[in-house]
Amino acid sequence: MPLALLALAVAAFGIGTTEFVMMGLLPNVADDLGVTVPTAGHLVSAYAIGVVVGAPLLAAVGVRVPRRRMLIALMGLFTVGNLASALAPDYGTLLAGRVLAGLPHGAFFGVGAVVAARLVREGRQARAVATMFLGLTVANIVGVPGGTALGQQLGWRATFLVVTVIGLAAMAALAALVPHLPPERRDPADAVAGGVGAELRREVRALGxxxxxxxxxxxxxxxxxxxxxxxxxxxxxxxxxxxxxxxxxxxxxxxxxxxxxxxxxxxxxxxxxxxxxxxxxxxxxxxxxxxxxxxxxxxxxxxxxxxxxxxxxxxxxxxxxxxxxxxxxxxxxxxxxxxxxxxxxxxxxxxxxxxxxxxxxxxxxxxxxxxxxxxxxxxxxxxxxxxxxxxxxxxxxxxxxxxxxxxxxxxxxxxxxxxx
Structure with missing residues (x-):
């Protein structure tokens, strides 16, 4: 398997950790910010809202961006969202940070899946996509329990600072290991006729x-x-x-x-x-x-x-x-x-x-x-x-x-x- 899949798995590990670790940190966050645990639970929903909104929006916006650059940009947004969460002075800011961190989640896995499939020969695409998803699953074995334990010992902010570092490491790995890949090939006639607008319409039509x-x-x-x-x-x-x-x-x-x-x-x-x-x-x-x-x-x-x-x-x-x-x-x-x-x-x-x-x-x-x-x-x-x-x-x-x-x-x- 190409080393580029390792970079995708590292990014998936960071994403999986930040998505699920909040469930284990809710009591700590609630105590620190002076809110109830049910209110703190909205931080889990905020991330999910970010994913639902950001996945189609960012994927559509980036249809003509080279794939490696798009992946790095999405991880950059993810890293900023986690840093904002770690430094949040109050509940409202943390809520916004969670939405921001969730925005690139779906688009990253969408672009990453297409990239993973393009990196391997015919007949091994599903294995390549599954390799990327391994980072998400390993996050539930190591990242979530470890992040929960770290947050309980050093405070919940420490957990999101570590995830920020993971995001930076993933960006470096993507830059070093993922080859340059142009956006997926389009019909030249359509591209000339409609440019970005035509490509966006094609992507949206695919959903129909x-x-x-x-x-x-x-x-x-x-x-x-x-x-x-x-x-x-x-x-x-x-x-x-x-x-x-x-x-x-x-x-x-x-x-x-x-x-x-x-x-x-x-x-x-x-x-x-x-x-x-x-x-x-x-x-x-x-x-x-x-x-x-x-x-x-x-x-x-x-x-x-x-x-x-x-x-x-x-x-x-x-x-x-x-x-x-x-x-x-x-x-x-x-x-x-x-x-x-x-x-x-x-x-x-x-x-x-x-x-x-x-x-x-x-x-x-x-x-x-x-x-x-x-x-x-x-x-x-x-x-x-x-x-x-x-x-x-x-x-x-x-x-x-x-x-x-x-x-x-x-x-x-x-x-x-x-x-x-």
Whole structure:
């Protein structure tokens, strides 16, 4: 694998750390800034809002920027957002810093996925994209627990200062290791006719592709199943499993281990069979979420199931990323970036759905069943998309055969006329 993928993984590590570490630092931030923990919780939502807004916006703005320069610029914005968070004098400024840090998240992964796929030969693109995502999964094993522990010992600002340093290191790695890559090739006639405006319209039109929209919907519902459970995992293992609060960090790290295993498996499986990998991951996610409602009562079984949930949940990300890139082949960047907006909508929607079930009095384990239901909805959308895709491909083949038959008939007729 090219060394440039290492630079992308380092950047993904920093992004993953800053996205999830706030969940472990909420009590510290609340105490320091004089707000309640629920109010501090809006800092998690602020980052997600930044992702949802920034992903399509920044990806569209950068359609003609060379890919390495675009990646460095996005990491620069990410670094500034984390530095602003570390130095924030009050809650409002920290809220703004979190939105700023989230803005480049989706666009970076969208551009990064396209770059990763261009760095390797045909048939290994999914493995390259999965390698970049490894940085995100390792962040949940090392970055989030380490950042939480650092923030508890030295203050939450220290955590964001370290993430700022990681951002600077990622920018240096991107500059040194990623080769110069121009924006994706366009139709020369379109480029002359419309310039940047035409390219923006092409990127936006790609989002209107039925298969792209169905892929984004699959991400919203399918991945929401993961976050319906993950958002309340700490409470489940303390309230239901009976584990000590100090063990929560270990459980979250095990979830990260599962994510890493899922990313490692998803690459080669997606290269071999994209849609079956997606179907299998979503079906397995639904089943293991149902199983968790039983295993959560036994500590060792609960921890083992958490690893599996992380694995099958994250196995959906690579095929979904490759699917939208493939179906938006002429304008993949905006579609790939929008996929991360979909993942963050899944984050927010899953957390809301799981919390609603708990608030309704269905019990601490109810988010597992809610998550299973969401995964089934995602699977149904994915299967529907696959059936429609096969039908469209079949019709295209029929039309192509008809066109060839007409051409052959015309050629024979012309030949007969010539003989006469």
């Amino acid at each position: 592709n039925r298969q792209v929209l169905l892929g984004l919907l699959t991400a919203v519902f399918g991945f929401a199943g993961v976050f319906a459970l993950y958002s309340y995992l700490a409470s489940m293992v303390t309230e239901v499993t009976g584990m000590a609060e100090s063990s929560v960090t270990v459980v979250l790290a095990l979830f990260g281990v599962g994510m890493t295993l899922g990313a490692l498996a998803a690459g080669p499986l997606t290269d071999r069979a994209l849609r079956p990998t997606l179907y299998g991951a979503l079906a397995a996610l639904a089943l293991v979420l149902v199983a968790f409602r039983l295993t959560v009562h036994v500590p060792w079984a609960a921890m083992a199931t958490v690893v599996v949930i992380g694995a099958v949940g994250f196995m959906t990300t690579t095929p979904l990323q490759m699917l939208v890139m493939e179906k938006a082949r002429n304008a993949p960047t905006l579609a790939a970036a929008s996929n991360h907006s979909a993942f963050n909508l899944a984050n927010a929607g899953g957390a809301w759905a799981g919390g609603t079930a708990i608030a309704a009095g269905w019990g601490w384990t109810s988010p597992a069943l809610v998550g299973a239901g969401l995964a089934v909805v995602g699977l149904a959308i994915a299967v529907t998309a696959g059936v429609l895709d096969r039908g469209g491909a079949r019709r295209s083949r029929v039309v192509a055969r008809g066109a060839r038959a007409d051409a052959n008939t015309t050629d024979r007729a012309d030949a007969g006329a010539g003989a006469r």
